[in-house]
Amino acid sequence: MSETPRRGRWQTPYTLERLLEVAVRVFTERGYDGTSFQHLTQASGLSRSSIYHHVESKEQLLRLGLERALEPLMASTTEEGATTGRALDRLSYLIKRNVEILAAELPYVKLLLSVHGNTETERWALEQRRTFDKVIAGVVQEAIDEGDVRADLDARTTARLLFGTINSLAEWYKPQRGRKPDELADQICAMILRGIQT
Amino acid sequence: MSETPRRGRWQTPYTLERLLEVAVRVFTERGYDGTSFQHLTQASGLSRSSIYHHVESKEQLLRLGLERALEPLMASTTEEGATTGRALDRLSYLIKRNVEILAAELPYVKLLLSVHGNTETERWALEQRRTFDKVIAGVVQEAIDEGDVRADLDARTTARLLFGTINSLAEWYKPQRGRKPDELADQICAMILRGIQT
Structure with a gap:
């Protein structure tokens, strides 16, 4: 401080x-x-x-809390690893960054995942998540176009399942004990990326 | 009626x-x-x-709601497809049944996934979920032992990620429109089971 x-x-x-x-x-x-x-x-x-x-209000606390999760998540999509190279590598980078952010900002990511959309701030957060999902779906589509990801899987559904898997970590992952974020990210990549590759 | x-x-x-x-x-x-x-x-x-x-109480409504999700989920683990044959096939069967149950009982599964554990009923539901998770982890471990699933992945984490992926459907899946539950289940199996196989 x-x-x-x-x-x-x-x-x-x-x-x-x-x-x-x-x-x-x-x-x-x-x-x-x-x-x-x-x-x-x-x-x-x-x-x-x-x-x-x-x-100023309860809603401002919500906004500040949601920003703690959303800012690094949105920022990750413009980082070098997410914007250069083959789409499959960018996807792998985004998965790893996401797991890292989830582990580092767990309470805030949990809050983000529990948001319903009843207030303006919640709707803003959901809109940000939709934008994020579109970026991921775009990268999956590019990976399909580059021939690295199977064309028989729909890009949008694959992206949702991929990040659904990551977000499900929020339910049980305890950063203090158990495996480190990078080990978990490796396991997710091993499991899912291998499953969708051509 | x-x-x-x-x-x-x-x-x-x-x-x-x-x-x-x-x-x-x-x-x-x-x-x-x-x-x-x-x-x-x-x-x-x-x-x-x-x-x-x-x-009799608000809590009884919670219990009835949670039973709507938990009863078919727990029952699925004792069905023939989940108890006979190679472990990898049983795992595939359990994934498909789970997606079906999620689609058929979506509001109740959503409730189940949102439970915290502040009341006796919630703790009962969480205990049921833990039992279910153990069954799945057991099947994954058997599939590893049978040489069908990669031994470098820890069975418990794999089981959690697997069902985390399925549960994440609850967040966006609309049974009325879009893909049918069996198509989705096939995609999840294609994506994840292929990723974890030897």
Whole structure:
């Protein structure tokens, strides 16, 4: 933290970062709609006004939480490994990056995967996910066109199944114990990429 | 329906079946914890006492909803196709049956996948899912032992990824339009089973 602790807000035990962590956990457990402001005050131990000191609304906390997952995910699609070389290699790169991001930002990815679309922020997140899915489907289609991926599989369904597999990690993966993200990514690539290759 | 409409309960527009359908939709949208009895009366158009005419509690509705998914899933593991023949064929059978059940009981499978474990019923459902996962991991291990599935992949992780892929269908699959369950199951088998075979 580069902020100096001169102003009162930085002396409180809860910074925005910590509030966000708590809020995202409650949103994921109760669902965003099922979370009242009171749930947030209870879980964080903060008063209503302390929370309003950090954010304007419950929905802003949702947005900040979703950005934590969406920003690296969207950014990964423009990284060098995702934009240069054969489509099959780019797909492999995107799978590995995705597993890494999921492991690094697990609570935020979980929140993203639980979003329904009842608010503007949720609809924005779903739109971002759709854009991401289209990019992946495009890469799968290119890999088919380049003759590396089987043409009998529909690109869109393959892309969805591929990232469905990755997203399912969020349900059981514990980054603290068990296999490392790169080992898991290798296993997914071994399993699925081999299955779709010509 | 084999019941004669003599008794009053069968003349109401809402049977237990319809109430269950509404409750499961609300549970999935709001989360079970986020659903109050008032949400159920609002969504169903039924009074509190009408609901209590059909069930004893909110939790009983959850249980009935979860059973709709869990009963066929658990039953599939003892069907002939899942218990005779080579392990790889049994695995293929289990994948196909799972996709079929997911498509046939989609709202109930979605509910099952959204369960957290805060109540006894939820913990029961999670325990059932763990039992199911163990059966699948066992079949994968047998397929490895029989030399049909690659030994470099850990059976438990492979089983989880396999059924993670299937469960991810719940997020986007629309049974009314698009591909039929058996086509999807074939694609999943083509993609994943080929990827894990020796």
